Structure formats: C-alpha cells, structure tokens
Amino acid sequence: MGSKVTNILIVGVGGQGTILTSRILSQVAVQMGYDVKVSEIHGMAQRGGSVVTQVRYGEKVHSPIIAKGDTDILLAFEKLEAARWLDYLKPEGMVIINNERVDPLPVMSGKVKYPVDIDQRIAQKIKRTLIVEASNIAVACGDVRAANVVLVGVLSAAIGLPEEEVDKAIRKLVPAKALDINLKAFKEGQKLFKDIS
C-alpha cells in the first residue's frame, strides 16, 4: 500500500496547535515538488476532543487518509493520544511523543485513572519510540507555544527533510513577531533528535 508515499499522523488535543505543525510539513512537501494530501477534522471534535491531522506526500497520492497500519511517523502532542492512534503505525514505523499529559474528562472527574506508564508501554511495543520534552525546550526558546515547532524540528530530522526547506516554510507560515523564537525552536528540535538517536 502506497510504498513510495510518506505518511505522517499528527495527533493531539483540540487547542494544542497541531495545525501549524501540519501546515509547515505540507508546505515543505509542496516546496519539494511532491504530490501532497492533508486531512483534518473541523467542528465539534475541536472542542477539547481528540484531534488528528494526516499528512501524506510522494510522487502520487490518492487517499487523503492513511490506512490503519500504514503510518511512517506518528507525532503525538500528548501521551494518551499516541496510544489511541498507535494502531495506525507501521510495524517498523516511528512514534515521537511529546511528554505532555492532558487529562480527558473521565480522568478529571476521577472516573478512570490516567495510565501514567502509557509511554513506557508504547516503547515496549514500538522499537522506534522517542519521548521528547518539547514544551520545556519551547519555554527555554522563549515561548511554550513554540512546542509545535520544536516537534517539527524533531520530525524533520527524523525523516531527513532538508533544513533549508523547513526554514523557508517556517518563514512563510509563522507571523513575523514570533519568527525568531520559532526558528530557534526548530533548530533545538533538530538538535534534540540528533542527540537522542
């Protein structure tokens, strides 16, 4: 299935800023001359619910959504969401997890417990599991909201996207006043991947 297509699944919680990450990645793919398809969900799910964006690029892309078991990289902004979407990953795929916990309603109300060891359980199943502290790095760069661009750095290093293309896409998509912090966040993300892998 789609052997020459790269499939990236970006998951998180409504309001976490997953959209900018997918916009940057798809912009890079457009710049590189690939066929690109991106699928996102609007409406009710955005109200604090589980959100997913699918980015696919390659010579020719048909489906806008990734088949179960066909994801090359699962990028999770939150730990539970990584587990929720894990079945979409290829056996040899990579999961990048931001070490962030956002309690869903059943946990907040004490009905069920947050499975705190979930990232470790994922790591036992998936050989290529990376757990990163994107929020801390973003704070060090100057703004916690740049965590999504730290993750762009990690991801782009992981799949070997050309640095200058990602740089160009960030300059195109991030507002001028936040640009310096985001370029720094991107560099730190890249560095982080090189350090831990």
Next chain:
Amino acid sequence: MKKLMIGNEAISRGAYEAGVTVATAYPGTPSTEIVASIANYPDVYAEWAPNEKVAMEVAIGASMGGARTLVAMKHVGVNVAADPLYTAVYIGVNGGLVIVSADDPGMHSSQNEQDNRGYGRFAKLPVIEPSDSQEALDFTRLAFDISEEFDIPVMLRITTRLAHSQTLVQVGERKEIELKEYKKNAAKNVMLPGFAKGRHQDLEKRIIKLREYSNNSSLNRIEWGDRSLGVITSGVCYEYVKEVMPDISILKLGMVNPLPDKIIKEFAAGVERLVIVEELEPVIEEQVKSWGIKAEGKELFTLLGEYSPEYIAERLAQKAPHPGYGLDKDIPGRPPLFCPGCPHRGIFHTLKKMRLTVMGDIGCYTLGALSPLDGMDACVCMGASIGTALGMEKARGTDYASKLVAVIGDSTFVHSGITPLIDIVYNQGTSTVLILDNSTTAMTGHQDHPATGVTLKKEPTMKLDIEALARAIGINNVRVVDPLQLDELQQALNEELQRREPSVIIARRPCALLQKPPQDKKMVVDEELCKGCKLCIRIGCTGIYFVEDKKLAAINPNTCVNCGLCAQVCTFDAIKIMEA
C-alpha cells in the same frame, strides 16, 4: 505553482472563476468555509442567510435576476431548503445556479448521516461529485455551464472528507460573465398548477437530455485495468479504491445523477466481477441492478459511517485487518467538552440541579447533554427545541410545563426558533424558552448572524433585537440574565417556570473564545476548606481537576480563564478569586 486547498476553498475558487456574483449560505459543518472564503473576493456579493431555506430563495431570485449564483449548506440544511429546491428544478435558471450539499458520513459534526445523492432522483436534479480539491474547482466551474445549458439547478455533492482535505490545485482565471437579461416570464417562473404542469413536462425532457450528457461527459470515465474485477465508485471512495487496488478496472463517476446508463452497461460487460463502492445508501447500486446488471454492493459494504482505504481492502480483497497493538483498549475516551469560561456550562449545571426536562437544540450547547453535565433530554434538528417543548406540554399537561424548558442558541433561534415561539403564544402554551445568546454562531467557527449586527463582509448592519422580537410575538415575560451568575439564573428560571404563561429568558454572555480572560485575577483552591466533595469537578471544566492522593480539587492555571463558575458551585467557599 499549485496550491494546497481544502475542498471547500476549491469550490469557492471554482465558483469565483465561473463568474459567480452572488453567494449565500447558512453556516454548517462541513460546508461553512465555502461561502466564508468566497467573501474574500471583492467582486462577489456574499452573505450569511438566516437559514438554508432563505439562502435557497435568495439564490433562486439571484439566478432569475440573471446572476451566476452559488448556495451552500450541510446535508441537513438541504432538508430546510427542500421546499424551494423542488420547485426551483421545475422553474430552471436564468444565471447558472449551483447548490452545494456537504454530507457528513460518519457524523463528525451532525445529527444524522443522510445521503443527499437521494435528492438527485427525488427532486430530479443533476448531481455532480468530485473526488479531490482540483476536481472540486473544475467541477464547480463546469456545473455552472451545465446549469445554464440545461436550464436547471445543479447539485454539487461533497462529503466531509473532501470538504476538509487539502490537495493540490491549479487555479485559473475568472471568467467575466455578463449579467443575463431579465424578462418577465410567468409561465416559467410562476408555479401555479397550470404553469407548473408545463414545467414538469419540460423537466422530464431536460432529464432525458441530461442522461445523454452524462453518457458523453468527461465527468464519467473508465480506467481499464485488470478485468477480473471492476469497481464503480465516486467521490472520495474513488481515491480509497485507487489507493488499495491500483491495478483493477474502475468506472469513476463524476455525475451520479442521472447515471450514464450506456457507460455503466459497457463497463459491466467488460469485467468479470462488478462491485459498487459507495458510502451510505445504495444509490448507484439499486439503479444498476434495476437494469438487470449483476453486481455486488451493500452485501459487502456497510450502510453506516465513513469508509477508509483499509476497510475497502478488507472487504474487496479479503485482506486481513491490521492486528493492532491492543493499547487502545485501556485508553480513556476524550469527548469534546465546553471550553473553560464557556457561558453554557453554568446553564446545564443549573438545569440538571433543578431536575428540569430540557428540550435541546443544535449548537455547541448540545454538548450539555454529555456527562458530567447530563443536562439535556432531547435534540432533533435546528430550531426543534421550542416546538418539541410545546408538544411535550400538550401531551403531559400545563403542570408539567413548570418543569420543562426549551434551550436554544441565538443563531439557531434566528434560524428557525421564531415560528415555533409564535406557536407557543398562539396555542396558549406556557413553556419557558431559554435563549443562550453568545453573540455568534460558535460551533461552526464564529460566524455572524442577524442578531450580531455585522454581515459576512464585516459591515455593520441593523442588529436584530431578540427581546423586542419576543415581545412583538406576544411574550409578555422577557428577561435577560448573565449565565455566569448562577443565583440570578436560577431565580429567573424559578419565577418564569411558575408562570402560567410563556416566558423567554435570554442568557447573554459572549462566547469565551471571543474574549480575553481577565488578567487581574486568578482562581485558587483553599486546601483547608476543600472537602474533596468533587462538586466543582462535576461542572466538567478543564480548568479544575481532582488530585487523587490529596483528595482535593486544584486549579490548572494553564487552562483556567478565571470565570469564577467553580467558586459559585462550591458549597464550602473553598475556591477563591484572588488578585493576580
């Protein structure tokens, strides 16, 4: 260079390029971005209509008046607009008229998953279905030509997955189309029985011509491959089939009504096994089988929900499903919920506390039905809260009306809540109607409406006065409360529910997402006073959570917007509003 566009933006671009000068819609996921984005073109008049029926009528009038016109709505919106639609097909067009129906298989953001391709056969209008954003643009342009050539409105049917997927698009130039001449023509435009009979006769001729067009149109194409399996499909399902079985023979339908019978017969004769892949209803399948063609369809594929590439591979090629890792079973669900500071939260907390029967409506506030608020008894469709409340009162008696409330948002009230409110007055109901006025159409992404006083193009306009309107209808008891003042809200409800006449309570506070949270204060839990009773947790806010090991509530400063609702709910005064 090609650009990434969601399907909706591509439709808007296609309509712009086709020379559209009038566009109208009522917002509804997954259709909203179509007319929202066409409003960015200065040479197109674009508006939010109060509801889809009005939008359809504006569109019919604009088409009669000679303009190329676009009208867009979600699938259930077409039901609201169905009355003018069916007759517009008899009348036909002057300027080209394209109706976008955005269906929602899988119900990502809807109350049902009806298949609006059915309108094609029922209302007898051509239905065109694109598979990606480029086709969305190209087919929209073409739809205007078809509309004018065959003197008929054209439906462009899309689904959520096309509406909200970005694919690459090559844009073109706008075709400047001159406004067509308007000539009075009662026999065509006045649908009295005498005239309508003639138009019906004419419509049947137009449909025959359209089927001939469908048989010769590039909208429908055969892609010959391995002939042991042939699939007839359309829309996004075409992309899924191509993804998982790129080598088989495919008949890709871009025109799903009228179906190209000759092409289908040719295709069927050329393959050993014929399968029809269509989400939801067997619209294509039933017609194909009615022509005596042997085919498989719904015996393989479900009538429910949205399809996916792996589902099609599983059903068509007997490919074993992905086994998975089994971790998802232990994962708590993450349902959508009210935002921190949302004015609706306190409403449903209070309605539940007062043990009222709540007839609900469509909007963000429908989330009030979910745990832990559990504050709604029913929700049917846009505007239904008020009529269903009156029905409940007439079934169970006037006494029951003192425990019964209709809850409806401001945009939904303007959409279709006014006529049922007239019914309450006219038929001597005593129900209490709670209008949640957050000054926007929040759920679909904050669109303006007649009671915000701003148009789609952001021009100031006359603001509909909901209080004056309710009084003019004949409601003597109209009052306004702040939904974040729970005592005031509960007192108003108590007083109005006891009255043996109808009342309207307007709970007015702007959507929390449109306001900056106050920076000068912050919420704090006093750990001495907190008893761990979880009353504050039961308002379902991400700004407050329960610390299991301490058995105490705590504020999450990253999400809390200092609205103070939890402090009002706490019976031990343990949550305080402090100066920041």
